[in-house]
Amino acid sequence: MIHKKYIDVAVPLPLDQTFVYEMPARLEELWTPGMRVLVPFGRKRLTGYLLGDHPDKPGFKTREILELLDDHPLFPENQIPFFEWIAQYYIHPLGEVIKTALPGGLDRRDVSCAFMTEKGERALGSGEAGPDEARVMEQFKAREGIRLTRLSRSEIGPSVLSLVRKMEKKGWIEISAILKKENVRAKQEKYILCSNTEPDPSVRMSKKRREILNIVAESGEISLTGLRAKIPTAPKLIRPLEQAGLIKIELRRVFRDPLGDPVEPDVPPELTREQALVLEKVEADRDKGFIPYVLAGVTGSGKTEVYMRLAARAVEQGKTAIVLVPEIALISQTERRFRARFGERIAVIHSMLSPGERLDQWRKICLGSVSIVIGARSAIFSPFENIGIIIVDEEHDSSYKQETGLRYNARDLALVRGKMNGCPVVLGSATPSVQSFQNAEAGRFVRLNLESRVNSNPLPEIKLVDLKKYKDFRGSERIITPELAKEIRACLEKGNQALIFLNRRGFATFPACNDCGTPLSCRFCDVTLTFHKGASHYKCHLCGFIQKIPAVCPECGKPEIRDFGFGTEKIEDMLKAMFPDARLARMDQDSTARKGSALKLLKKIRNRTVDIIVGTQMLAKGHDFPSITLVGVVCADLSLNLPDFRAGERTFQLLAQVAGRAGRGREPGKVIMQTYTPDHFIIEASKRQDFVEFFNNEAPFRKALEYPPFSRMIQLKISGKDPKKVQAHARTVAGVLNRLLQSGSKENEIRIMGPIEAAIPRISDRYRWQILVKGGSATRINHLVRQMKEDPGIKPVKDVRINVDVDPYSLM
Numbered sequence: 001m002i003h004k005k006y007i008d009v010a011v012p013l014p015l016d017q018t019f020v021y022e023m024p025a026r027l028e029e030l031w032t033p034g035m036r037v038l039v040p041f042g043r044k045r046l047t048g049y050l051l052g053d054h055p056d057k058p059g060f061k062t063r064e065i066l067e068l069l070d071d072h073p074l075f076p077e078n079q080i081p082f083f084e085w086i087a088q089y090y091i092h093p094l095g096e097v098i099k100t101a102l103p104g105g106l107d108r109r110d111v112s113c114a115f116m117t118e119k120g121e122r123a124l125g126s127g128e129a130g131p132d133e134a135r136v137m138e139q140f141k142a143r144e145g146i147r148l149t150r151l152s153r154s155e156i157g158p159s160v161l162s163l164v165r166k167m168e169k170k171g172w173i174e175i176s177a178i179l180k181k182e183n184v185r186a187k188q189e190k191y192i193l194c195s196n197t198e199p200d201p202s203v204r205m206s207k208k209r210r211e212i213l214n215i216v217a218e219s220g221e222i223s224l225t226g227l228r229a230k231i232p233t234a235p236k237l238i239r240p241l242e243q244a245g246l247i248k249i250e251l252r253r254v255f256r257d258p259l260g261d262p263v264e265p266d267v268p269p270e271l272t273r274e275q276a277l278v279l280e281k282v283e284a285d286r287d288k289g290f291i292p293y294v295l296a297g298v299t300g301s302g303k304t305e306v307y308m309r310l311a312a313r314a315v316e317q318g319k320t321a322i323v324l325v326p327e328i329a330l331i332s333q334t335e336r337r338f339r340a341r342f343g344e345r346i347a348v349i350h351s352m353l354s355p356g357e358r359l360d361q362w363r364k365i366c367l368g369s370v371s372i373v374i375g376a377r378s379a380i381f382s383p384f385e386n387i388g389i390i391i392v393d394e395e396h397d398s399s400y401k402q403e404t405g406l407r408y409n410a411r412d413l414a415l416v417r418g419k420m421n422g423c424p425v426v427l428g429s430a431t432p433s434v435q436s437f438q439n440a441e442a443g444r445f446v447r448l449n450l451e452s453r454v455n456s457n458p459l460p461e462i463k464l465v466d467l468k469k470y471k472d473f474r475g476s477e478r479i480i481t482p483e484l485a486k487e488i489r490a491c492l493e494k495g496n497q498a499l500i501f502l503n504r505r506g507f508a509t510f511p512a513c514n515d516c517g518t519p520l521s522c523r524f525c526d527v528t529l530t531f532h533k534g535a536s537h538y539k540c541h542l543c544g545f546i547q548k549i550p551a552v553c554p555e556c557g558k559p560e561i562r563d564f565g566f567g568t569e570k571i572e573d574m575l576k577a578m579f580p581d582a583r584l585a586r587m588d589q590d591s592t593a594r595k596g597s598a599l600k601l602l603k604k605i606r607n608r609t610v611d612i613i614v615g616t617q618m619l620a621k622g623h624d625f626p627s628i629t630l631v632g633v634v635c636a637d638l639s640l641n642l643p644d645f646r647a648g649e650r651t652f653q654l655l656a657q658v659a660g661r662a663g664r665g666r667e668p669g670k671v672i673m674q675t676y677t678p679d680h681f682i683i684e685a686s687k688r689q690d691f692v693e694f695f696n697n698e699a700p701f702r703k704a705l706e707y708p709p710f711s712r713m714i715q716l717k718i719s720g721k722d723p724k725k726v727q728a729h730a731r732t733v734a735g736v737l738n739r740l741l742q743s744g745s746k747e748n749e750i751r752i753m754g755p756i757e758a759a760i761p762r763i764s765d766r767y768r769w770q771i772l773v774k775g776g777s778a779t780r781i782n783h784l785v786r787q788m789k790e791d792p793g794i795k796p797v798k799d800v801r802i803n804v805d806v807d808p809y810s811l812m
C-alpha cells in the first residue's frame with residue numbers, strides 16, 4: 001500500500017475550521033509549515049497556508065494540493081499557536097488572521113473569465129443571437145478572455161451576468177477560472193561576474209566593452225545597476241560579452257532599500273543614572289522568561305536609548321527583537337536612530353512602503369538576515385523564531401488598534417507573543433494607558449520609571465487661558481487669543497520655533513446655510529462636511545465624499561453657505577495674517593496625503609526652515625525637535641465631550657504629549673493651553689503632566705461604571721444598506737444573546753447593552769447599530785458571542801453585516 005501524507009491547511013475564507021489535504025509524492029520532500037499552497041476548494045482554487053502534518057487518515061475523501069507556492073516558509077512553525085490564539089480571541093477565521101499577518105499582495109485567487117466558443121461565433125454570424133447577446137459577444141472580438149466583473153460593468157447593466165449564464169448553457173460562451181498573476185514578486189537584479197574561459201576573438205572589443213571587462217575583473221562581481229552608474233550604456237553592451245564567454249550574467253534576488261538618506265553611524269551615549277537603573281533591572285530578570293514591564297518615562301527622558309540597549313542585548317544573546325512604534329514617529333526619527341546604531345541588521349515595516357518593499361523586508365526577516373524589526377502595528381506578526389524582547393513605544397497610542405477586518409490591538413498581542421515566546425515585553429510611554437497602569441498598580445506588570453529629562457532639562461511651564469473670557473471678541477482674537485499671540489511673537493523674536501496644535505483639519509468644520517441654518521451634510525454619512533479652502537471643496541472626513549463649490553443650501557436652495565467652525569487650515573490663514581514675516585507650515589492628513597510629503601515637512605522643521613508649524617495629532621506624537629520652545633494648544637477641550645468612555649484618557653494623553661514637544665533643546669519650553677473648561681480634572685492633570693493624578697481621578701469613574709480595565713467588552717457592529725433590516729437584525733442578535741445568557745447559569749455576570757443606534761447612525765450609506773457585551777471574564781464573553789454566531793436563531797440576512805470588535809477602542 002502506498003503511504004499517503006495528510007496536511008492541515010488554513011484558507012482565507014470566513015470559515016471556522018481548517019481543512020485536510022493530501023500532499024502528492026512529488027512535493028513530499030519540499031514542504032514545511034509556513035508555506036503557501038494552492039488548493040482546490042469546491043470548484044475554485046485558493047491560496048491556503050500550510051499548518052503541518054495531519055497525523056491520521058481522515059475518515060473522508062481528501063483532495064490533493066495542486067502546488068507549493070513558496071520555496072521558503074513565510075512564517076516559522078512556532079508562530080502558528082500565536083495565530084491560533086488570535087483567531088480564537090478575536091473570533092476571526094484562522095486563514096484570514098494569517099492573511100492579515102502576511103504582507104499584502106501575495107494572494108493568488110481565481111478570477112472567472114468568459115471566452116467565446118466557435119458555436120458562439122456562428123450564432124453571432126448567423127444572426128441567431130439577440131441584440132444584447134450580440135453586444136456581449138462583440139466585446140470578445142477585441143480581447144481573448146474577459147473577466148466577468150468587467151463584463152458586468154458594460155452598457156448592458158447588472159443583468160449581464162444572468163445573460164452570460166444563459167449563453168454558457170447554449171454553448172456560445174465558456175467560463176473558466178484562470179489564475180490571477182501574483183501582484184508582488186521578489187525583486188531580482190542582474191549581476192555580472194568575471195568568467196575564466198578564454199576570450200572569443202569574434203566579439204568586437206570596443207573601448208567601452210574593454211572598460212566593462214576591467215570593472216568586472218576588478219570587482220569580481222557587480223550589479224548591473226552599479227555598472228550602469230559607471231557606464232550608462234552597459235546594459236546594451238554586455239550580451240555579446242556573455243555570449244563570448246567573457247562574463248557571466250546571473251539573476252539574483254536583491255532587497256529594495258526603503259530608506260532615502262544615508263544614515264551616519266552613531267556612538268552610544270553614556271547612560272543617565274535612571275536609564276542605567278532601568279536596564280539593570282531588566283537585566284537582573286533576564287532568566288525569568290516572560291515579564292511585562294511598564295516603562296513610564298516623561299517626554300524627553302531618553303526612552304529610545306533604553307530600547308536600543310535592550311534590543312542590542314537580545315541580539316548579543318543570539319536572539320531577535322521586535323520594536324513597535326506609532327507610524328509617524330517611526331518615519332520621522334526612530335528608524336533613523338536604530339539605523340544609525342544597528343545599520344543593516346534591522347528591517348522596517350510600515351504602511352508607507354510599497355508592497356514590493358514590504359515583501360523584501362518580510363523575506364529578510366524570514367531568512368534570518370536581520371535580527372531587529374522596527375515597525376508599526378503589523379510588525380507584531382514578524383516571522384521571528386527566537387524572540388529575545390518585544391518593545392512597544394508609546395503603548396497608549398490608538399494606532400496600535402486596527403479598526404477594520406481583524407480588529408486586533410498590537411500592544412495586547414505583544415504581551416501574548418511575549419508570553420508564548422518566554423521573553424520580556426516593555427510597554428513604554430510618557431502617558432501610560434489606564435489599562436497598563438492599572439495592571440502595574442495591581443502588580444501584574446513591573447513598573448520602570450524615568451522621571452527626569454536627559455540633561456535635566458525642566459519640563460515645560462504650562463499656562464491655561466480661559467477661552468470664555470474671549471467669547472465676545474471679534475475675528476481671529478477669539479481663536480488665537482492675545483495671550484497666545486504675545487507668546488508666539490516673543491518666540492519668533494528669539495528665532496525659535498512655535499508649534500500650534502488643533503486636532504481638527506480643514507478650513508471650516510461646520511458649513512451651514514446663512515439664511516435657514518441648515519448644515520451642509522454628507523450625502524452618505526450623518527455628519528457635516530468640512531470646507532477645504534486650498535482644495536476648494538467640501539469634503540466628508542468619513543467617506544471621502546466631495547462636493548464642489550459653490551454649494552447651495554440643501555433645504556432652501558439659497559447659495560449662501562457660511563463657513564462656521566475652524567480647523568488647521570483656517571488657523572494657518574489667521575497666523576499668516578497676524579505674522580506676515582514668519583515662515584509657516586501645516587502638517588495634517590491633508591498636507592501629507594502624498595507619499596513622502598510627511599517626511600519632507602518633518603525635515604523642514606528639523607532644518608529650521610519654518611518658524612510656525614500648525615498641526616493635528618500627527619505633530620503631537622513622539623517627535624524630538626530641539627528648537628521648538630513654544631507649544632500653543634488652540635482648543636484643549638475639543639475631544640473631551642465625545643460620547644466615548646475613553647474621551648478623557650485620549651484628551652489627557654494628547655495634551656500631555658503635545659506639551660512634551662516643547663523645550664527639548666537647550667532653552668526651556670512654554671505651553672499655552674486655551675480651554676473652555678480650565679477646572680476640568682483632565683485639563684488640570686495635563687497642565688501638570690501628571691498621569692498618576694489623571695489615573696487616580698479616572699480609575700474610580702471607570703470602576704463605578706464598569707468600564708475597562710475593570711471589565712471586558714465585545715462590541716457587535718451591525719450595519720447594512722436597509723435601515724429596517726439592520727435594526728431588525730440587531731434586535732434578533734440581542735434576543736439570541738439574552739436567551740443564551742438566561743440558559744447558561746454561570747454567565748449571569750455578563751450584561752448585554754443595546755441594541756442601540758450608533759452615535760453616527762450612517763457612514764458610507766450603511767446604517768449602523770451596536771450591541772455591547774460586557775462582563776468580568778474575557779473568556780466568558782468570548783464564549784457567549786461564539787455561541788450566538790452558531791445559534792440557529794441567527795440566520796444570515798442579505799446585505800447586513802455583523803462585525804465583532806473585541807476590546808473595542810472607540811465605541812462610536
Ligand code: ADP
Pocket residue numbers: 269270271272275297298299300301302303304305454624
Ligand atoms: P523620549 O522618547 O523619552 O521622549 P528621546 O528618546 O527622544 O526621549 O530622547 C530625548 C533626547 O535625548 C534625544 O535627542 C536623545 O538622543 C537624547 N539622549 C537620550 N539618552 C541620552 C544619554 N544617555 N545621553 C545624552 N543624550 C541622550
Ligand code: ZN
Pocket residue numbers: 522523524525540541542543544545764
Ligand atoms: Zn460621508
